[in-house]
Structures are given as structure tokens and as C-alpha cells.
Amino acid sequence: MRVAMFGYQTWGHRTLRALLDSEHEVVLVVTHPKSEHAYEKIWSDSVADLAEANGVPVLLRNRPDDEELRQRLKDANPDIIVANNWRTWLPPEIFNAPKHGTLNVHDSLLPAYAGFSPLIWALINGEKEVGVTAHMMDEDLDAGDIVLQRAIPVGPTDTTTDLFHKTVDMIGPITVDALGLIASGKAELVAQDRGKASFFHKRSIEDSLIDWTWPAEDIERLVRAQSDPYPNAFTYYKGERIRVIKSSVSKACYGGTPGRIFIREGDGVVIVAGADARTGRNRGLVIERVRTEDDTEYAATDFFKAMGGYLKSA
Secondary structure, X not given: OEEEEEEOHHHHHHHHHHHHOOOOEEEEEEEOOOOOOOOOOOOOXXXXXXXXXXXXXXXXXXXXXXXXXXXXXXXXXXXXXXXXXXXXXXXXXXXXXOOOOEEEEEOOOOOOOEXXXXXXXXXXXXXXXXXXXXXXXXXXXXXXOEEEEEEEEOOOOOOHHHHHHHHHHHHHHHHHHHHHHHHHOOOOOEOOOHHHOOEEOOOOHXXXXXXXXXOHHHHHHHHHHOOOOOOOOEEEEOOEEEEEEEEEEEEEEOOOOOOEEEEEEOOEXXXXXXXXXXXXXXXXXXXXXXXXXXXXXXXXXXHOOOXXXXXXXX
16 A cells, blocks of 8 residues: 555654555655654654655654645555654544545553553553554544554563563554555454543653652552653652652551651662551652762662651652
């Protein structure tokens, strides 16, 4: 089939690479200009560079809403559009233009975790598996009928970085397999259960701020979800912002006020956590490694030289 590709960053790059290596012909690529957004500078393989290196026409757009793009798409005459990590809404006159419509590839198990940063949100929420979904695009974001969906388990120590590498390797195969089903007329589309849908916003630096009223188990997942190279989970100590690089859940239960720097346990320092920490029934968060604003990393037992005091939200 003749394919036009809309995509960005490493997700779009993997999609385009798979298309170029397939039996299909890539006739046009549309991608976003480079961004200085903290999350868009991560996993930023250039779709434009890959397209140009392979002689594929490229358009750079923040939004696909101009007449030149519509005309270029019409002239390219694709049988289908494939989209992955396109960051703004595609209007119906774009996604419905090819005879087979638009196949969108999204890194979650839809209908859950539609929208942005699905791996981070899923890890924070303790999901047991994540995955990739290839679905047909319609007027609602990430809501169209599913062509293929594949899942992988989330391990007890997995970080978002681990999950990224596992799911990004799934993009090429699921894209090519879904196109094969569509081209052969064998695709069996499955409607999404909208009663099970959830939609998440883009993450910002503020979303990494630790709330010590959360249970320790949830904070520990937040730390893993904000693993390098993502903006790390952070808190404030004596007015200085510190990033929590490694943590675990305490073996013992600790009572008191959330955020209290309490006691050493194992290789770290226990911080009291949970809205009901006063009951003494909660596990604490064992901070094992921290990083200061000058990018110096410390073992928590070296950084917190004395017990007492509080970690705060500002």
C-alpha cells in the first residue's frame, strides 16, 4: 500500500523505519519541529532525518490544519495514513482522506491510558501489564476500533525506561502486521469499550513532586516511573529541591507525620508516608539515593547526616 506517515520522536522513528523496511511504499512524512519541552527532548530520534535520508518528502508542522498540507496529502494519494506519537489532533478531513483511513499506534492497552505519557501513568498506578495498540482513528482521541493489541507484564522493579525499551520494540511488528491485515481485508476490528476508557494529560515537571500523604508503595512507583532520563521525582529539604533516584518500601511500619525523616533501615533512610501515618500501620519510603540541583548524587545515608526534620512539597 501507499502510506503517509504522521509521527514524532523515537516512536515515530521506529514506525517509519518499519514502514521503510516493509513491502509498503512511504509517499509522505509529516512530523513536528524539534521541541524544548522536557519530555519531548527524551527519546528524540528524528523522523525528519530518517525520511530525508531515504528520499521521502517531509513536512514539518505543529498542527495539520493548512491548505498546503492537505494538497500535498492529496497529491501523494496514500491508501492509508499511519500515525504514531502525533502530538496534536488530526481533523477528519485528514484522517478520513485515504481509502483505508488512518491507523494509529499507541503505547497503551486501549481503552485505558489514552492520551499522553501512558507508560508513566500506568506504572504509577501499579498496572500489571502495559502494551501497544494499533487502532483505526476516529474523531475521539485514541478511541477507534482496535486492529491489533499486544501486552507485556510489568516487573516488580521495572522503571518507565525499562518499559519504554520493551514497548518501543513492539512498534515495528505491530504496525506491519496490522497493515497486512488491512491490506488483505482480514482485519477484524474490535470496538473499544468506552466504559473502561481513561484519558491522561501530558506530564509536566510539577507532576513529579512527591506528595508524602501518598502510601509509600505509590511513591516508590512514582520514583521508578520518573527514572532517568525522565525528570525525576523530587521533594524539598531545608528549602532545597532534591531528586529521589532510588527508593524502596520499608520492611517495618512507622508512625508519625508524613514527610518526617525518621530512621535508617537497610541501605537507606525511612521517610514517614501516608495520609493516615499517625496510626503507625503504614510502611515508610526508604530513600536510598538522591541527587541535588547541581547534579551531585549521594547515598541517602550520606546526605541525611542526622535524623529528624521533614521533606516537604515546597
